[in-house]
Amino acid sequence: MTTYRTRHGGTLRADDVGAEVQLAGWVARRRDHGGVAFIDLRDASGIVQIVVNPDEAPASSEVLRSLRTEFCISVTGRVRARPEGTKNPEMVTGEIEVAVAILDVLSAADVLPFQLDDRFDADEVRRLKYRYLDLRRDRMAANLRARSAVIRAMRHVMEERGFLEVETPTLVVSTPEGARDMLVPSRLRPGQFYALPQSPQLFKQLLMVAGVERYYQIARCYRDEDFRSDRQVEFTQLDLEGSFWDQEGVLDTLEAIAAGVVREVRGVDIPRPIPRMTYNEAMTRYGTDKPDVRFGMEIQNLDELFADSEFRVFADNMASGGTVRGLNVGNQGLSRTGFDKLVDQAKDLGAKGLFWMVVEQNGSVRSPVAKFLRSEELTGLVSAMEAQPGDALLVVADDFHTAVGVLGQLRLDLGQPARHDDLEFLFIVDFPVFEHAADGGLAPAHHPFTAPVDVEEMRTSPDTAISKSYDMVLNGAELGSGSVRIHDPEVQAQVFEILGISQEQAQARFGWFMEALRYGTPPHAGFAIGVDRLVAILQNEPNIREVMPFPKTQTGADPLTGAPGRVDEGQLEELGIEVRADVKAEWSASQTDAVPSESS
């Protein structure tokens, strides 16, 4: 057996002075003074300074001249205290150094395609193409460790609470509802396809029927939709479900998970209990179902103030059932042009218009619409918005969802969290069964297995019916959602019907599942937490790619491996699949697409 090392360099301290050690790692930096030379040796534990002195180790000194950045090396030497005046208080290993006796090159390295230096943020495609080098950087290595710590903390809470880890299939049947499925063709059944799971939803419910009672899984999930900074086609969730459980049980467990994770990664305790807010309250105060409550700037209801306004826009809006909402965005130092841009932005977001006012030093209000408003309306506005001189007030008159939606978006654009490392967890509860779709109609807000508070209410008052579902929000990001599930097959059938899924459709797609519900299904509830988003926020990263070891680009490509790639005709033949001629024509037109290699 070859011994590569007896210690990890980053763990050496003053206590180790005098010890003979063998270390192995990478050359993070080399400082060659012609005679004595220094190497910053990096391994998974950190960095320690290696000293090579030609008087003490002439052969090693020769080897050192050949070293370049990121060579993989092994050194044997003695730990010693650094001479007075040369200690480095910036490094945890800064009091000591290792005097080299033997220096071996385990593996040479080519000149790097980019510098592993946090001073430079190299082009991301290049970083992804050489991800194995990118991951050597401190920031990336720290993100990998944080991700591991998050999952470790999650497992700890789940195991402590008696949850059973169960793996569910990743080759499942496709259901056309919801997001697009990632499809996998079947060779044994040509022309048929598996889908990669969007979530283990139905399998975990089957586990409840199976009597598992407490289930969890660190589950890879797939949704074939367009990418965002917080969305990749494959992502990881902590998926959990429990029987004889209700919303309170789930939220209590989620709180323990959040607390455990933050303690593990940040070393601090979050305030408990995690605050709760109803969906309606969140929409009214923040214009979104995932409010960032790290800063105030809440939306104000101005209906009473402008109830009998003579300003045509307000009066007409009121008459048509609309509402007037305002937002005090503080002193933004906006110019006329700046306000004009906000007005354009509001219109892009769907508002009919946006009115702005600035409170002058003497308390008067400057605004293009000031002349249409009575003086008591203006003073009432200033007091309702708790406006100080210099503050800018934005007002939208529209239907409720447009008004709060537009102001909620402007709030996010103009507001600033007080401290960037704050963590504000929040539960949003009492979601509606249906939400307002872009076309003005109603669309199901959740998957069809979510229990309504009252089925009849769902049928008779779809616009106000509430479901037993809940979200967890952190710093304005949706971390996950869950619900109490339907465990009664009769209720499930009715819900399908109300959602517009015909009995035939329901039977064809979910018959196997509905049948399972008929064998003594316990009441159950569950949740899924997005691991990537959680880690990204904890690490102050702007997107989830930074906390995924091998993520894909926005167009779903992996610059390192070349995935997705074409496959040869023989493979397609076996699958009973043919690529359409017009698609092949586009292949030859574009030369940047990956082509399968001749070998293999």
Next chain:
RNA sequence: GGGGGCGUGGUGAAGUCUGGAGUUCACGCCGGCCUGUCAAGCCGGAGGUCGCGGGUUCAAAUCCCGUCGCUCCCGCCA
């Protein structure tokens, strides 16, 4: 499907608005000097088809059109 931004030696940027010699800065690389540095220092050097294609012009990194790649956002994500 739509809107915005970016693409300049190996890396990161400035230059582009207002066309005038591939100009500049930092890092890296190569060579030399240097025995206490720690983002070592000093001296010297090499290295670019300004993403790609077309157009305008006496002249294009710069203006126009197209295209490719990346990215942010909207749609989408039950």
